[in-house]
Amino acid sequence: xxxxxxxxxxxxxQRGTSLTIQCQVDSQVTMMFWYRQQxxxxxxxxxxxxxxxxxxxxxxxxxxxxxxxxxxxTFSTLTVSNMSPEDSSIYLCSVDALAGVYNEQFFGPGTxxxxx
Amino acid sequence: QKEVEQNSGPLSVPEGAIASLNCTYSDRGSQxxxxxxxxxxKSPELIMSIYSNGDKEDGRFTAQLNKASQYVSLLIRDSQxxxxxxxxxxxxxxxxxxxxxxxTRLKVLA
Numbered sequence: 691x692x693x694x695x696x697x698x699x700x701x702x703x704q705r706g707t708s709l710t711i712q713c714q715v716d717s718q719v720t721m722m723f724w725y726r727q728q729x730x731x732x733x734x735x736x737x738x739x740x741x742x743x744x745x746x747x748x749x750x751x752x753x754x755x756x757x758x759x760x761x762x763x764t765f766s767t768l769t770v771s772n773m774s775p776e777d778s779s780i781y782l783c784s785v786d787a788l789a790g791v792y793n794e795q796f797f798g799p800g801t802x803x804x805x806x
Numbered sequence: 807q808k809e810v811e812q813n814s815g816p817l818s819v820p821e822g823a824i825a826s827l828n829c830t831y832s833d834r835g836s837q838x839x840x841x842x843x844x845x846x847x848k849s850p851e852l853i854m855s856i857y858s859n860g861d862k863e864d865g866r867f868t869a870q871l872n873k874a875s876q877y878v879s880l881l882i883r884d885s886q887x888x889x890x891x892x893x894x895x896x897x898x899x900x901x902x903x904x905x906x907x908x909x910t911r912l913k914v915l916a
Contacts, residue, residue, distance in 0.1 A: 691852075720902075721902045723904075732894075732906065732907070732908040732909055733850070733894070733906050738902060780849075782849055782850075786902055786904075789855070792838055792855070792857060793838075793898075794838070794840065794852060794855055795840070795852070795896070795898075795904050796852060797842075797849040797850045797851070797852075798849060799848075799849050800848075800849045802847075
């Protein structure tokens with residue numbers, strides 16, 4: 691399995707500002723994922739991040755709004771740019787990691803973002 | 807479009823009963839299947855994974871997979887109020903591609 695930490699755990703931000711969320715995993719992983727989850731809603735995948743290449747964004751998400759860095763095999767950042775109240779959500783980092791014989795997906799604790 | 811479908815619930819069961827959670831998936835190429843438990847305000851926690859047809863037991867949890875019917879289920883025996891949460895079903899569909907259901911909310915009544 692994998693142990694994942696995220697910083698910050700929560701933040702309250704002003705409209706028009708940007709926030710960078712950090713995700714650290716305790717082992718080297720090829721793929722990391724960023725999700726958004728509104729309260730009471732299901733997970734929405736923002737992008738997948740492979741070390742050494744550009745992140746791959748899902749429909750409805752663009753790099754200018756959600757730039758992602760993946761500088762090495764244990765770390766990634768997601769920036770939420772030019773924030774509006776509609777960006778208020780929980781942002782989750784996850785990884786695809788080897789668990790025994792097969793790969794499984796593990797989630798970090800999340801970052802709760804409120805935009806005023 | 808590849809999908810995983812779950813009944814949103816809530817599924818209410820009395821304490822001590824068996825809770826049965828179900829999901830179906832559309833991609834016949836999916837090879838791995840997962841159940842996550844998510845408490846309100848927390849992140850999803852992987853509780854069961856299953857890769858071959860049949861049953862897999864871990865404590866009070868049993869995952870069942872039927873690839874012919876494209877059906878995955880999770881049974882929780884001796885349900886406790888602490889089991890009250892949303893349960894997400896997921897299928898790994900290709901390399902690094904996970905498809906999540908929308909989750910079933912379980913309420914265990916004391």
